[in-house]
Amino acid sequence: MQNPAPYSLGDDAWFAAGLARASAALDSTAPILRHLVLGEEREVFGDAVIAHVRGMVDDVARQLAVALAQAGGADAGAAPDVDDVAGFSGLLCANGAFLAAVHGQALEWQMACRLEQAHGVDMIVPPLIEAAMAAVDHPAEDGSGQQGDRAALAMAVLVAQARFCQAQRRMALPLDELPQDLLRIALGTLHARAHDDAEAQSRAIIAERSLRLRFDAERGRLALLRRLVDALPDPAAALDPLHAGPALFLTALARAMGAPREDAALLAAPAQVARLALVLRAAGLDGDAVRAHVAVFHPEAVVPASLAALAPQAAVARLAQAGLGT
Numbered sequence: 001m002q003n004p005a006p007y008s009l010g011d012d013a014w015f016a017a018g019l020a021r022a023s024a025a026l027d028s029t030a031p032i033l034r035h036l037v038l039g040e041e042r043e044v045f046g047d048a049v050i051a052h053v054r055g056m057v058d059d060v061a062r063q064l065a066v067a068l069a070q071a072g073g074a075d076a077g078a079a080p081d082v083d084d085v086a087g088f089s090g091l092l093c094a095n096g097a098f099l100a101a102v103h104g105q106a107l108e109w110q111m112a113c114r115l116e117q118a119h120g121v122d123m124i125v126p127p128l129i130e131a132a133m134a135a136v137d138h139p140a141e142d143g144s145g146q147q148g149d150r151a152a153l154a155m156a157v158l159v160a161q162a163r164f165c166q167a168q169r170r171m172a173l174p175l176d177e178l179p180q181d182l183l184r185i186a187l188g189t190l191h192a193r194a195h196d197d198a199e200a201q202s203r204a205i206i207a208e209r210s211l212r213l214r215f216d217a218e219r220g221r222l223a224l225l226r227r228l229v230d231a232l233p234d235p236a237a238a239l240d241p242l243h244a245g246p247a248l249f250l251t252a253l254a255r256a257m258g259a260p261r262e263d264a265a266l267l268a269a270p271a272q273v274a275r276l277a278l279v280l281r282a283a284g285l286d287g288d289a290v291r292a293h294v295a296v297f298h299p300e301a302v303v304p305a306s307l308a309a310l311a312p313q314a315a316v317a318r319l320a321q322a323g324l325g326t
Helices: 009-038 048-071 082-093 096-119 127-137 146-169 180-194 198-213 221-231 235-239 241-257 261-268 270-282 287-297 305-309 312-321
Strands: none
Touching: 048 082, 048 096, 048 180, 048 198, 082 096, 082 180, 096 146, 096 180, 096 241, 096 261, 127 146, 127 221, 127 241, 146 221, 146 241, 180 198, 221 235, 221 241, 235 241, 241 261, 241 270, 241 287, 261 270, 270 287, 270 312, 287 305
8 A cells, every 4th residue: 555645734624624514514403403394384395304304203202192092091002192293293303302313313214225226235234234143153262152142133133123124114213212312302201291280290100101111222223233333343344334334334433423323324414524534534444445435425525645644543633623523
C-alpha cells in the first residue's frame, strides 16, 4: 500500500464544512420530524420513511389501547377504542426520544431495502451472520464452546431479524420488541392519558402489568444484535455494511460512535458524509476501507485520500471539536 497523502489544510476545511452540515442537519431533524408526523396534511409529504414512522407509532398506540381495553374486561378480540388509539398516538408523537427511535427503525428498513436492491445484501442472512452461524462447525480449541455459542446467538439474531422485516412490511412495531427505555415511555402514556381519573389509573396499572409480563429485554432484537457484535472475533467486521448487513452494521456503528442507534442510522444521509468517514476512521478502519464503506451509501462522494494519514485519535478529536464526538 502506498504512503497516504499528507493531511492538508484543504482537507481539514472539507471535513470542517462537512461536519458543520452534519450538525445543522441533526439540529433540524427532531422538529421537522415532529411536524411531518403530526401534520394534518401529511399526505403532502409522501416520503416512505415518514409513512413508516406514522404506521409504527399508530401500531404501538393500538397495542396500548387493546391492553387498556382488556384491563377493563374487554374480550381478547375486541376492537380498541379509537379515541384511545388517537390519544396514545398523539402522546407518543409528542415524545422526541420515542419518535427519534422509531424514525431510526424506519431508516434502518429503508437502508435494508436499498442494500438489497442495489447490492444484493440479504437483509435477514447477510454474509457475516451466515459465517457466525457456521462457527458451530469449528469449536474453540480450549473447549470453551464460545464459537458454538456464537452460532446459537447468530441463529437467534436471524429469527429476530426475520420478525423485524415481517413487522416492517406491515409498518408494525411490537411492544415486546421495544428496548427498555422506549417501553417505559410507551407504558408511561397509559398513565398520562388516565390523568387524575382513579378508575382509569387502575386500568392503566393492570394494563402495564400485563404488558410487562410479556417483556424480556435480553430476547429483543436490538439486545441480540449487540451481543453478537460483542461475540465477533473482529467486531470491526460489522462496520462493513455489505458484509454485515444493515442491522449489524448500525449496531456496530452506534457502538463506535457511543451514540444511540437512531443517530447511527442518520449517517447514511447525504449531509453526513464527512461525519461517517471520520466515525469509521475513529473506529480504526484504514483509509481504503473508509472510502469503500462510505461509497456504499454515497457513491458520488469524494473522501480525501489523506484521511488515511489522520490518526484514529485525531479523527475522534475532530468529531469532538465539532460537537459530534464518539
